[in-house]
Amino acid sequence: MFSKAFSTPSRANWVIQGAGLIWLLVTASILNYYGLSLALAFTDALVYALAFLGGVVVLDRIFSFYIPKGANTWLLLILPLILSLIGTLLHRYVGAWIFEEDDLYRKLLGDHFYLRWAILAIMEAMVTLLAIVVSKLEQQEASQKRELHIMELSKEAELTQLRQQLQPHFLFNSLNSINALVVSESKKAREMVLQLSDFLRGTIRKDHQTWISLEEELAYLKLYLEIEKVRFGHRLQVEFEVSEEASQMQLPQLLIQPLLENAIKHGLYGITGEVNILIKAAKKQNYLIIMIENPYDPETPAQDGTGFGLSSVERRLYLLFGRNDLLTKEAKNSTFSIELKIPQLK
Known part of the structure; x- marks a missing residue:
């Protein structure tokens, strides 16, 4: 030296x-x-x-x-x-x-x-x-x-681990649903297997470092919803309110799916009737704002095993942006809402 x-x-x-x-x-x-x-x-x-x-x-x-x-x-x-x-x-x-x-x-x-x-x-x-x-x-x-290189490697390893945890998390839920449908409704079980295959084929090949447009992310969400609709039938209704400007904004891929999965669980658990979930997306300054609202019963105890999706998204946001204020939750008047703010890098 x-x-x-x-x-x-x-x-x-x-x-x-x-x-x-x-x-x-x-x-x-x-x-x-x-x-x-x-x-x-x-x-x-x-x-x-x-x-x-x-x-x-x-x-x-x-x-x-x-x-x-x-x-x-x-x-x-x-x-x-x-x-x-x-x-x-x-x-x-x-x-x-x-x-x-x-x-x-x-x-x-x-x-x-x-x-x-x-x-x-x-x-x-x-x-x-x-x-x-x-x-x-x-x-x-x-x-x-x-030190910076080691930190970057550590961050990438944790991001990869989070994604690898999310895939089995969703997969196990889907397999449990398929198992329940095999005897009673074998046709729906086969349909769900095919849709699950399409969804996994598109997501597993994705590089977790790649950002995609909200429009592309919503396409994967709709594949996911097709699987969940086989599982829950007419009880599950999802409405999208996405501005044209927001649809072209970028976000880390598969960031919304765990939040939607969480909304479906909270919305359908303990409620016997039809459940409407609302997904809104708009641009605000240099942020892509995504809002997910679902009904929930405050009297119903939390389902075992829930919470991983929210915590994993919070951790991903911190690893990507170094901030803890990009995901906010609110429960009010039997409605649970999540607001996700995604800074635009360009």
Whole structure:
């Protein structure tokens, strides 16, 4: 990770390169200002810059294999100090060798040796700290990406599990109804088996991540209702009030079916007469609003095993949108109503 901070064309790399170029120009300008010729000043500045870059490369190689931690963090200071000393010595001897006949320059090298060492040490220490900060930030970013990926996988796994639970939940209810019809009304039992086959064939192939139009969702709901009408006969009446604008809005597939199944159970359990269920759909701002109303008998105790459909839809909505306010329930005047709000992503 430390090596990556130097080797990749990152923002930190551009900063180091830009600082090196500015350092070269400033050093050459200062030396020229204090009496050195332009050629000598640029040569000196170039050798000094190469000493700096050599130290950076060595630090890169060292810390790419080993980053000091704990009691060994003192190496973060000692190594730049040692490398800057070596670089300053090389600069001094190379400069004296190139310009061995220039006594003034040789004296300048000796007089400013410790100053050059201090400057080089500070620069290499700063580069070391910068690279470590970049490395830590990259590690933190990679860790956050892994956590987000794990959360996404977990969410997808739970959504898949919820759907896999809903299918058997509905299937078991239908099979129980078929079992009850086999002896008394075998023709209706066969009809229900065929309709159940059509419904499952269309829904099992669906990708739970795919959003579909409300119009398509209602088509599957009507297949489901055909099955339930075989089960309950004329007692079950469902009315749809769907605006044209709402019919083209999008929603996660098979989101309404558990709510309708819940309405049928609550509406038909404990009521002997005909039961009318109303499904409304309309657009409100950037939401698809779906309302399901069914009659219920407040005096009748709740049927065992009910409630899974509502809780599964609530959980799906939370996993998809991170909100708990998209499904509201109300029981008033022997009418149970559910309002579903689906934010539109586009």
